[in-house]
Amino acid sequence: MLLDQTRLPAETVEVRLETWQEVADAIRTMVVRGAPAIGIAAAYGVALAAARSGADDLGTLRDDVSRAGAGLAQTRPTAVNLTWAVTRMRARADAPHRDPAGLREALRREAEAIHAEEVARCHQIGGHGAELLRAGAQVLTHCNAGALATGGYGTALGVIRSAHRRDPSLHVWVDETRPLNQGARLTAWELREEGISATLITDSTAGWLMAQGKVDAVITGADRIARNGDAANKIGTYALSILARAHTLPFYVAAPTSTVDPGIATGEDIPIEHRRPDELGTAVPEGFGIYNAAFDVTPAANISAIITEHGVRRPPYAFG
Numbered sequence: 001m002l003l004d005q006t007r008l009p010a011e012t013v014e015v016r017l018e019t020w021q022e023v024a025d026a027i028r029t030m031v032v033r034g035a036p037a038i039g040i041a042a043a044y045g046v047a048l049a050a051a052r053s054g055a056d057d058l059g060t061l062r063d064d065v066s067r068a069g070a071g072l073a074q075t076r077p078t079a080v081n082l083t084w085a086v087t088r089m090r091a092r093a094d095a096p097h098r099d100p101a102g103l104r105e106a107l108r109r110e111a112e113a114i115h116a117e118e119v120a121r122c123h124q125i126g127g128h129g130a131e132l133l134r135a136g137a138q139v140l141t142h143c144n145a146g147a148l149a150t151g152g153y154g155t156a157l158g159v160i161r162s163a164h165r166r167d168p169s170l171h172v173w174v175d176e177t178r179p180l181n182q183g184a185r186l187t188a189w190e191l192r193e194e195g196i197s198a199t200l201i202t203d204s205t206a207g208w209l210m211a212q213g214k215v216d217a218v219i220t221g222a223d224r225i226a227r228n229g230d231a232a233n234k235i236g237t238y239a240l241s242i243l244a245r246a247h248t249l250p251f252y253v254a255a256p257t258s259t260v261d262p263g264i265a266t267g268e269d270i271p272i273e274h275r276r277p278d279e280l281g282t283a284v285p286e287g288f289g290i291y292n293a294a295f296d297v298t299p300a301a302n303i304s305a306i307i308t309e310h311g312v313r314r315p316p317y318a319f320g
Helices: 020-028 035-052 058-073 080-094 100-130 156-166 182-194 203-211 237-246
Strands: 138-141 171-175 198-201 217-220 231-234 251-254 295-298 305-308 311-313
Touching (some): 020 035, 020 058, 035 058, 035 080, 058 080, 100 305, 156 251, 171 182, 182 198, 231 237, 237 251
Parallel strands (some): 138 171, 171 198
Antiparallel strands (some): 231 295, 305 311
8 A cells, every 4th residue: 555645735545556567657656756665665566576476386486576576676766775675575585485475474574674674764863863953943855755755754854853853943944846846745745744834945945045044954865875975866956965065054864774875886876867858847848858857966075964873974974
């Protein structure tokens, strides 16, 4: 069962997925989105593939699981949590099992464990990050890195939620996050549900707010972090990091270690997803070219600290 994020905030609709192919389509079409959340969904998709397989021997069942894992891993290229979760599920499938029923049960339990662990990591991130915000802080965030994006609680919004519990005077500036408006549709919805004071702004307003002294810190999530601390996140994050640096404001990235990709040395090696031109809308001349990169990379030099479940890390970063 997934909460369809494409329907929020107008409608709260749950969708029931019966096959791993339906899970893959839900990830691809952003019914579920956010790096940790799509990793969790993919893990359940692998478990679903095993449950739905008619194989009565371990070899055939493992082949079905492998095929599902490969298909799920290809749905979105930037967030490393997706391949991380699928790799972990395939490793569980390759471990010794007595029979197909035992393998199916092991995969179900592994998917549930991934889900529970990711939520627990977010709570830890929230506790560590809250200590970075002063009383009465005004925090700017971009895209959606809340419970919707993480399977529960949130990374950037997890920090904000934890800080708000300590200090209800905290205020959040929410970038609308064009072109799909995840900030306006999803982050605003979550903050309203939590009763946290917040105001929506256009993406292009952020620099002016900083110039007026109305922002104390910027906090975002991440979809993939390279060994050196370069971090990919929703398009527009890089520009925010430059604005924060120009106004001597701290720029924080909050993400679980499942978002760290030790196999990538720098952000130059992070694959950037490009999405359909029509997501930018139709108010352009017919035949006019459209460039729709879904993510950008913020260099480690622009990141004041990276908050993981293990604590707050400062530069120079060296994730292994």
